[in-house]
Amino acid sequence: MLHEDVVCPFCACLCDDLKVETDNGTIVKVDNACDLGNHKFLTDDDHRLKEPIRRTPSGWTSATLQHAIDRTVEILLGADRPLLYGWSGTHGEAQSIGVHMAEVLGGVIDSTTSVCHGPSILAIQEVGHPGCTLGQVKNRADLVVYWGANPIEAHPRHMSRYTTYTDGFFLDRAFKERKVIVVDIRRTQTAEVADEFILIKKGGDYAVLSALRAIVRGKSDMIPATVAGVTKEQLLRIAEMCKKAKFGAFFFGMGITQTQGKYKNIRNAIELVDELNRHTKFTLTPMRGHYNVYGFNEVCTWMTGYPYAVDFCRGMAFYNPGETSAVDILARKECDACLVVASDPAAHFPKDAVRHLGEIPTVQIDPYPNTTTAFCELQIPVAVTGIDAQGTSYRMDGVPIRVKSILNRGYPTDTDILGEIYRRIKEAKRV
Amino acid sequence: MVRVILDVKPRKNPFLPVEAECLVPKNFVDEREPRDLSVWVGNKERRLEEVVTLTREGTATSPEDVELVLRGDTSRFKRVGEYMEAGRITIEGDIGMHCGNLMKGGMIVIHGNADSWLAREMVGGTVRCNGDAHHYCASGYRGEKRGMRGGEVEVMGNAGDFTAEYLTGGSVTIHGNSGDLTGVEMAGGTLIVHGDCSRVCANMTGGTGYVYGMVHHMIPTFRFRETAIIGPEKVKMSVFEGDIANRGKGTLFIKVYKYPL
Ligand code: SF4
Numbered sequence: 001m002l003h004e005d006v007v008c009p010f011c012a013c014l015c016d017d018l019k020v021e022t023d024n025g026t027i028v029k030v031d032n033a034c035d036l037g038n039h040k041f042l043t044d045d046d047h048r049l050k051e052p053i054r055r056t057p058s059g060w061t062s063a064t065l066q067h068a069i070d071r072t073v074e075i076l077l078g079a080d081r082p083l084l085y086g087w088s089g090t091h092g093e094a095q096s097i098g099v100h101m102a103e104v105l106g107g108v109i110d111s112t113t114s115v116c117h118g119p120s121i122l123a124i125q126e127v128g129h130p131g132c133t134l135g136q137v138k139n140r141a142d143l144v145v146y147w148g149a150n151p152i153e154a155h156p157r158h159m160s161r162y163t164t165y166t167d168g169f170f171l172d173r174a175f176k177e178r179k180v181i182v183v184d185i186r187r188t189q190t191a192e193v194a195d196e197f198i199l200i201k202k203g204g205d206y207a208v209l210s211a212l213r214a215i216v217r218g219k220s221d222m223i224p225a226t227v228a229g230v231t232k233e234q235l236l237r238i239a240e241m242c243k244k245a246k247f248g249a250f251f252f253g254m255g256i257t258q259t260q261g262k263y264k265n266i267r268n269a270i271e272l273v274d275e276l277n278r279h280t281k282f283t284l285t286p287m288r289g290h291y292n293v294y295g296f297n298e299v300c301t302w303m304t305g306y307p308y309a310v311d312f313c314r315g316m317a318f319y320n321p322g323e324t325s326a327v328d329i330l331a332r333k334e335c336d337a338c339l340v341v342a343s344d345p346a347a348h349f350p351k352d353a354v355r356h357l358g359e360i361p362t363v364q365i366d367p368y369p370n371t372t373t374a375f376c377e378l379q380i381p382v383a384v385t386g387i388d389a390q391g392t393s394y395r396m397d398g399v400p401i402r403v404k405s406i407l408n409r410g411y412p413t414d415t416d417i418l419g420e421i422y423r424r425i426k427e428a429k430r431v
Numbered sequence: 432m433v434r435v436i437l438d439v440k441p442r443k444n445p446f447l448p449v450e451a452e453c454l455v456p457k458n459f460v461d462e463r464e465p466r467d468l469s470v471w472v473g474n475k476e477r478r479l480e481e482v483v484t485l486t487r488e489g490t491a492t493s494p495e496d497v498e499l500v501l502r503g504d505t506s507r508f509k510r511v512g513e514y515m516e517a518g519r520i521t522i523e524g525d526i527g528m529h530c531g532n533l534m535k536g537g538m539i540v541i542h543g544n545a546d547s548w549l550a551r552e553m554v555g556g557t558v559r560c561n562g563d564a565h566h567y568c569a570s571g572y573r574g575e576k577r578g579m580r581g582g583e584v585e586v587m588g589n590a591g592d593f594t595a596e597y598l599t600g601g602s603v604t605i606h607g608n609s610g611d612l613t614g615v616e617m618a619g620g621t622l623i624v625h626g627d628c629s630r631v632c633a634n635m636t637g638g639t640g641y642v643y644g645m646v647h648h649m650i651p652t653f654r655f656r657e658t659a660i661i662g663p664e665k666v667k668m669s670v671f672e673g674d675i676a677n678r679g680k681g682t683l684f685i686k687v688y689k690y691p692l
Pocket residue numbers: 008009010011012013014015032033034035036037038155156157158
């Protein structure tokens with residue numbers, strides 16, 4: 001059977017033009033996806049965990065779904081400060097149950113945002129977000145800047161769907177007219193297609209952004225001959241290119257959000273875009289990673305007023321990344337139970353944080369065994385959103401897209417499992 | 432005068448945060464009042480006496496006459512001295528996050544180290560930390576446009592990153608080294624760092640900063656104004672104005688600096 005307009009649930013480009021062919025419950029062909037998307041669809045069934053598993057002194061053993069849910073409820077209700085972490089690899093409906101659950105439990109809820117574009121959000125909270133949709137970029141941008149981002153490898157269709165290689169309604173010869181500036185600490189594949197590549201010294205983003213802001217303001221006298229490895233001539237040239245553009249689009253990745261200075265780098269980038277808007281039209285968009293990491297921020301903000309790292313221990317929402325974010329809580333041993341949903345913290349968190357994950361009762365709800373499995377007491381497999389579960393996702397520019405289910409592999413969805421756990425918790429707490 | 436000694440009882444899980452904003456002198460003027468005080472240990476509200484043993488020495492008629500002495504492992508006690516207006520708190524060991532948040536008056540002395548957000552958004556009074564202060568000492572809160580607005584913060588050891596972020600008034604003195612982006616977004620007040628720091632006063636719009644050590648990764652958008660001889664020790668310092676990138680009108684005195692070339 002051929003499924004058209006399928007949405008790829010891998011990266012936050014959320015490409016919605018895939019054609020997927022299924023035969024007898026198996027995916028046999030995928031069209032239009034990049035290598036990452038193809039791999040996700042075509043090898044999905046090879047890696048699934050078939051049934052709930054629990055750790056025993058003699059190793060892993062299978063568990064019934066009933067037992068797995070009972071034990072999860074018991075762990076969460078028994079905790080003085082449970083942490084509910086992950087959420088970026090599932091749909092909005094499941095995320096919203098997670099937020100409700102954190103509130104009723106008096107726990108802390110955080111998503112992978114805190115280790116990817118959390119700093120972008122902190123910066124946006126300080127100085128706002130001059131953003132736009134990717135459709136605007138596609139149709140209008142004649143200058144695209146990728147800063148600390150390598151879309152050719154991380155978001156492979158970004159350039160062909162929204163920037164360099166696509167037509168634009170307001171551009172005559174988009175491919176020729178669009179200029180690309182790439183800023184990075186190494187010559188990436190994306191740098192190879194840039195009209196101007198700025199090779200910056202590690203940790204030098206902030207200084208270069210400050211220098212560009214001053215130049216755009218017409219104050220360049222105090223700028224030294226080189227700033228973080230970039231010559232003053234190149235900085236002047238870049239500033240001129242940006243000012244002359246009719247519509248500039250600035251995309252930034254984790255190469256700038258997770259380097260020293262973190263959110264202050266992004267704030268500086270936003271303020272550069274703000275300065276450029278005195279000369280022309282310029283916008284800024286984070287290159288979000290997980291396909292629905294933005295969704296968690298949306299859901300969490302509607303429900304709590306804060307986008308991630310929300311602490312409900314005192315019954316009301318308190319937000320302070322650095323204190324209420326998952327890495328900090330785990331590394332400081334400040335939680336006594338953890339529920340991991342749709343992410344793999346053990347593969348990405350620092351050693352101290354991961355060690356604590358193994359010291360407290362940890363349950364994972366995820367379709368696949370992963371590094372975090374090794375630190376869990378229990379894992380419950382679920383359907384994969386975009387393959388055998390449907391729901392709402394948010395693209396990197398904040399556009400909501402309905403992700404489809406294309407077959408049924410017999411797994412419960414995140415919404416089913418979390419809904420049941422939440423029901424049981426409410427029952428026990430009489431709310 | 433009354434001296435109230437709060438001795439922390441051993442805890443089953445000593446890592447769980449204890450939210451203890453009730454620990455301010457005004458709550459201990461009346462001998463009977465502490466019975467109604469509570470703290471949050473994780474998601475459980477507990478009576479203060481379940482967490483500490485209280486001993487009172489003397490009597491008091493106003494918060495000015497009260498000294499709280501915190502003894503034992505208080506490294507996870509958060510918000511001690513929050514909104515404090517008068518009196519004194521002495522912390523014999525380390526203290527957890529947000530000590531002296533939004534403090535208006537009185538004095539807090541910490542003999543050990545202070546965790547992050549010490550004296551966050553402080554308005555008045557004095558905080559002295561004899562050890563090190565972690566990140567965001569004397570800073571603002573997420574998304575706020577103003578940090579510390581008045582009072583004095585003195586750290587005898589080192590301070591972490593984002594120290595005095597959004598400093599708007601009052602003075603912050605770090606006797607050791609300070610971290611990255613010290614004084615970032617500073618809009619007023621005085622910042623003094625006796626040791627080294629990096630990217631000091633980035634994006635500042637006002638106020639005065641002094642660095643008697645080395646500034647690493649000097650922000651390239653400060654304009655050199657002159658050389659000046661400062662203080663009784665007659666230290667020769669370079670005087671900058673900026674941050675020009677932010678239309679800033681701050682003044683920065685630096686002994687030695689290095690650009691990120
Ligand atoms: S670019 Fe991202 S969303 Fe598009 S097909 Fe590739 S992995 Fe999927």
